[in-house]
Amino acid sequence: MVTVTRRGYIGLPVERTDAIEKAQGKAQYVDDLRRPDMWYGAVVRSPVSHGFIEGLDRDPDFDWSRVVLVTPEDIPGRNVVESLVHDMPFLASQEVRYRGEPVALVAAPTREAARAAAAAVKPRIRAAPSLTVPDDVVRIYKEGGELEYLWRQDIRKGDIERGFREAEIVVEREYRTGYAEQLYLEPQGMIAVPQEDGGVLIEGSMQCPYYVHPELCALLNLPPEKVRVRQTVVGGAFGGKEDFPSLIAGYCALLALKSGRAVKMVFDREEDILFTTKRHPSWVRHRTGLTRDGRITGWQVDFLLIGGAYATLSPVVLARGIIHATIGYRCDNVLIEGRVVRTHMPPSGAFRGFGAPQAFWALESHVDELAEACGMRPDEFRLRNAYRGGDTMATGQKVPEEYGGPAVLRKALEQSRFEARFAHCSRGSTLTDRWYGIGLAYFCHGAGFTGDGEARIKARAAVELAGGGEGGPLVVIRASSTEMGQGAQTVLRQIVAEALGVPIESVSYPLPDTALVPDSGPTVASRTTMVVGAVLYDAAVAMKKALEGFVSQQFFDGADCVLEEAVFRSGSGQAVDFERAVQDYLRTAERQQRFEAVFSLPPGSQWDQENFRGDAYPDYSWACYVAEVEVERATLAIRPIRVTAVLDIGRVVNPVLAEGQVEGGLVQGLGYAMMEKVGVRDGLFEADRLQTYIVPGVLDIPEIRITFLEFPYRYSGPGAKGLGELPLNGVAPAIGNALKHAVGRRIHDLPLTPEKLFRAIEERLVEQ
Amino acid sequence: MGVRVEIADTLQQALRLLAESEPPVRLLAGGTDLLVQWRRDPPDSGTVIVLGHIPELQVIEARPEGIYIGSGATHAALRDSALLKAKVPAIVTAASGVGGRQIQSTGTIGGNIANASPAADLAPPLLIADAQVVLQSVRGERKVPLDTFYRGYREIDLREGEMIVGFLVRPLEPGGVEFFRKLGMRSAHAIAKVSVAMRLVLEGRKVCRARIALGSLAEVPLRAEEAEKWLEGRELSRETIQEIGERVRAVVRPIDDIRSTARYRRWVAGNLVRGFVESLAAGD
Known part of the structure; x- marks a missing residue:
């Protein structure tokens, strides 16, 4: 069910801009593109998890005549990825810190030749001890052993000692999650084309052209104008193409500049799974003090993420993780201690949710355990403890008087008939062969960048007038936000069309090219519709005002007019068509063609980055999932039968696309909850292909009921909040809680498999 | 070097090609296993005989x-x-x-x-x-x-x-019933982590003939012959139902691997066999 308010294009299920070309197979992905005289690149990787490079041997029997080899010495600029913490080299030059870490690059005329050449380069490495298995990290941590931390951050509120002094019950539990792969349909790929001026053009699959751009300037020692980055059609990303594309773009560029040819590199599925980023594995310990009547007095959380070899995005993943670690529930005394551990595995990175799914697996499992500890139903406990207007979160951020949380919670409970169904849970009864359980998760997602992120980025975006003609656009969106399958191209056009008062067909949104678009910030953090949408709305309003002023002078003798439905109308009924007005307007070259705007945080926003105090996000999207599962007693096969989803994402811009995002996130979350697991063996991810990395298929999807409740973002024209990540965040705990009430036993680590359930209840089953 | 691909139109032709072609010779039927293997490790010599047109x-x-x-x-x-x-x-x-x-x-x-x-x-x-x-x-x-x-x-x-x-x-005998169940890591597109097939021929409540076969429960697809022999001649009693699962668990040799665990596989194999026998007893 979708009930959204409609205001012109906002709230209208406009057909996706990119639907037809993708459905017809016409979209050109990077692997479809050829450039004249193009060679193929391949990566020479470390064969060990940790060690010191003593040299690179080239197989003397290999024909090296048509191969270009790049080693760290060939790097003209800085051999370091600049994002956040400067600790990761493009190519390891002394120490290798994970198995598969790039140590050199080759290019050759064909993909096969490039791979053969890469295999013929043998790094000589003196191996050193390594730490690769997440379970080992957790064991060492719990034993108080020595670990290296890539990042630490704490959040403190009130007096934690006092919180536990006031407690009548203390509940302490540990929750774990493992690695997960984004598994975008289109693997990572780039082409670098050397330019006559000594610069380079990068084309490829990416979320953030303006992440790639500065990295390449630094790597290649080139001024900004000599590096141009152009997004090609992207076949899914989910965070996996947030920071990693900078590396592969760098590799192609180094090879292209050394060989003087275009160089393409597209990973195959195995290489992509083995050597690109995964979701951080986590271990979270909650220790919570309660009164007997179910009030939370003190809350202490130990939040550990496994970061891999380099920090990359870990500090911000941790930030989001700890901010969401206790979110939603009132408590005066909170201590959250966050850490990212360094290991000898590929860097963990961004994946839809960005620390929040780990936080909510722990939090929402734990809250069910808290309810049980004080003899309350899970819904009762949540309603009793949910933030009320004026409360403060762990960071001290004030909860607005009216917000979506309690509303989505109540609506989901009512729609799913939670209370009645909860009474019918099987709880491992021996009287039935099919156990039934219902469970809920109440969760949110901070929309936009964490803390002062948006203040630092100052997202810019523009709308530009174009000549139209031949059915061409009259208005062009200039923003660096990328379409990756989520619908950005469609909803941003809707927002601009709505702000201007023109048909959506007049507005085009080409794929970003750093030569043409301002930096709107990266396409991450559920920020595009909310933040870039807000900026474009303002830019379009400025354009509308300028055009109305022009038309008023030019056509209506100074009488005021309004642009609506592509027509300028004066008070006295005169009318001028939008296209004609634009063409007239553009006849004089000095008139302003481009209207740009900048994002600003809500007035009065404050953030203390050192102590993590203040307004962590401009706003929050809220949701409640109620999951129902069935477990077959003979096999412990777990089948989710229904998910009731109620979400507040602010104003819904496109209800069909929004529902698609919820369904997609739910199913992706279902895989995280029930199937996806990546073990580590000999320093490599064990499940390295689709045969072993199992994601849900269409038959695994339960009935999904979606309702949106709109609590708009108050500081933008469109009123949208974040959507992209929210739907994944709460799936696992909703399923986990339902499973607990079905079988009578809780599983504390993901994924929830029959094998794990069997281990947990084996004794009881054998007795039966 | 290079691979020669031969498309056989008749069985005789395929057999002749198999005898006479440049080794190593590989037979390609539907290709659902081989093409996946060859993507990682393509053949670089010998012959591929395509059987799909015979x-x-x-x-x-x-x-x-x-x-x-x-x-x-x-x-x-x-x-x-x-x-x-x-x-x-x-x-x-x-x-x-x-x-x-x-x-x-x-x-x-x-x-x-x-x-x-x-x-x-x-x-x-x-x-x-x-x-x-x-x-x-x-x-x-x-x-x-x-x-x-x-x-x-x-x-x-x-x-x-x-x-x-x-x-x-052998076609199903009069009084015969068959059962098959496969468990995978998802509902479709899954490799079996456990599979069980059974054929029981009944006379009234007595089992005259039993066949029990198991997949992913040993290094080869396995027949549980001891369990079959034990079952043959027995009534579908409460005791039989209780015992048959244990008999099956005693003959399997499962392993821990990326898909499942040995303990779970052993337990569930017994349950599936027992469940089928129980359903026959109940349906009587």
């Missing part, structure tokens, strides 16, 4: 000595065969659960067995139907019972120059 290999028919299923019969053909549904229903159930529709349309029963996986979906239903593997070479024909055809992990009794041309299976 009508004799696609026959499914009743013969005096049993039901004959050509090795080139696709899973889709098995799934849609009225004859098999009536006479060896577990094969139909198993074929409907192989991969997805696309794989069912191209993968074959011969390939499923020749790939020699302990998880082969068709192996347990063939085993409970006392399947004989019909093998041919230019030298002649040989028949081998499927349970001795498997010799070890990924090892089958296929000799140089021989190919699997079909299977002879």
Whole structure:
């Protein structure tokens, strides 16, 4: 069910801009593109998890005549990825810190030749001890052993000692999650084309052209104008193409500049799974003090993420993780201690949710355990403890008087008939062969960048007038936000069309090219519709005002007019068509063609980055999932039968696309909850292909009921909040809680498999 | 160097090519296993003989000595065969659960067995139907019972120059019922982490004949012969139901791997067998 308010294009299920070309197979992905005289690149990787490079041997029997080899010495600029913490080299030059870490690059005329050449380069490495298995990290941590931390951050509120002094019950539990792969349909790929001026053009699959751009300037020692980055059609990303594309773009560029040819590199599925980023594995310990009547007095959380070899995005993943670690529930005394551990595995990175799914697996499992500890139903406990207007979160951020949380919670409970169904849970009864359980998760997602992120980025975006003609656009969106399958191209056009008062067909949104678009910030953090949408709305309003002023002078003798439905109308009924007005307007070259705007945080926003105090996000999207599962007693096969989803994402811009995002996130979350697991063996991810990395298929999807409740973002024209990540965040705990009430036993680590359930209840089953 | 690809139109031609072509010779039926392997590790010499166009290999028919299923019969053909549904229903159930529709349309029963996986979906239903593997070479024909055809992990009794041309299976006897169940890591497109096939022939409440076969529970698809013998001649009593699961658990040799655990596999195999016996007892 979708009930959204409609205001012109906002709230209208406009057909996706990119639907037809993708459905017809016409979209050109990077692997479809050829450039004249193009060679193929391949990566020479470390064969060990940790060690010191003593040299690179080239197989003397290999024909090296048509191969270009790049080693760290060939790097003209800085051999370091600049994002956040400067600790990761493009190519390891002394120490290798994970198995598969790039140590050199080759290019050759064909993909096969490039791979053969890469295999013929043998790094000589003196191996050193390594730490690769997440379970080992957790064991060492719990034993108080020595670990290296890539990042630490704490959040403190009130007096934690006092919180536990006031407690009548203390509940302490540990929750774990493992690695997960984004598994975008289109693997990572780039082409670098050397330019006559000594610069380079990068084309490829990416979320953030303006992440790639500065990295390449630094790597290649080139001024900004000599590096141009152009997004090609992207076949899914989910965070996996947030920071990693900078590396592969760098590799192609180094090879292209050394060989003087275009160089393409597209990973195959195995290489992509083995050597690109995964979701951080986590271990979270909650220790919570309660009164007997179910009030939370003190809350202490130990939040550990496994970061891999380099920090990359870990500090911000941790930030989001700890901010969401206790979110939603009132408590005066909170201590959250966050850490990212360094290991000898590929860097963990961004994946839809960005620390929040780990936080909510722990939090929402734990809250069910808290309810049980004080003899309350899970819904009762949540309603009793949910933030009320004026409360403060762990960071001290004030909860607005009216917000979506309690509303989505109540609506989901009512729609799913939670209370009645909860009474019918099987709880491992021996009287039935099919156990039934219902469970809920109440969760949110901070929309936009964490803390002062948006203040630092100052997202810019523009709308530009174009000549139209031949059915061409009259208005062009200039923003660096990328379409990756989520619908950005469609909803941003809707927002601009709505702000201007023109048909959506007049507005085009080409794929970003750093030569043409301002930096709107990266396409991450559920920020595009909310933040870039807000900026474009303002830019379009400025354009509308300028055009109305022009038309008023030019056509209506100074009488005021309004642009609506592509027509300028004066008070006295005169009318001028939008296209004609634009063409007239553009006849004089000095008139302003481009209207740009900048994002600003809500007035009065404050953030203390050192102590993590203040307004962590401009706003929050809220949701409640109620999951129902069935477990077959003979096999412990777990089948989710229904998910009731109620979400507040602010104003819904496109209800069909929004529902698609919820369904997609739910199913992706279902895989995280029930199937996806990546073990580590000999320093490599064990499940390295689709045969072993199992994601849900269409038959695994339960009935999904979606309702949106709109609590708009108050500081933008469109009123949208974040959507992209929210739907994944709460799936696992909703399923986990339902499973607990079905079988009578809780599983504390993901994924929830029959094998794990069997281990947990084996004794009881054998007795039966 | 290079690979020669030969497309055979008749069985005789295929056998001749198999005898005379540049080794190593590989037989390609539906390609659902080989093409995946070759993507990682493509052949660089020898011959590939394509079998998909040979009508004799696609026959499914009743013969005096049993039901004959050509090795080139696709899973889709098995799934849609009225004859098999009536006479060896577990094969139909198993074929409907192989991969997805696309794989069912191209993968074959011969390939499923020749790939020699302990998880082969068709192996347990063939085993409970006392399947004989019909093998041919230019030298002649040989028949081998499927349970001795498997010799070890990924090892089958296929000799140089021989190919699997079909299977002879015993049709369901009067009073016979079959069962097949596969558990995977998801509902479809899954490799079996456990599979169980059973055929029981009943007289009243007495089991006259029992066949129990198990997939992914040992290094080869396995017949639980001791459990079968124990069951034969017994009444479908409460005690029988209690005991049969344990008897099956005693003969399996499961392992821990990326898909499941040995303990779970052993437990669930017993439950599935017991559950089927229990359902027969209850339905009486």
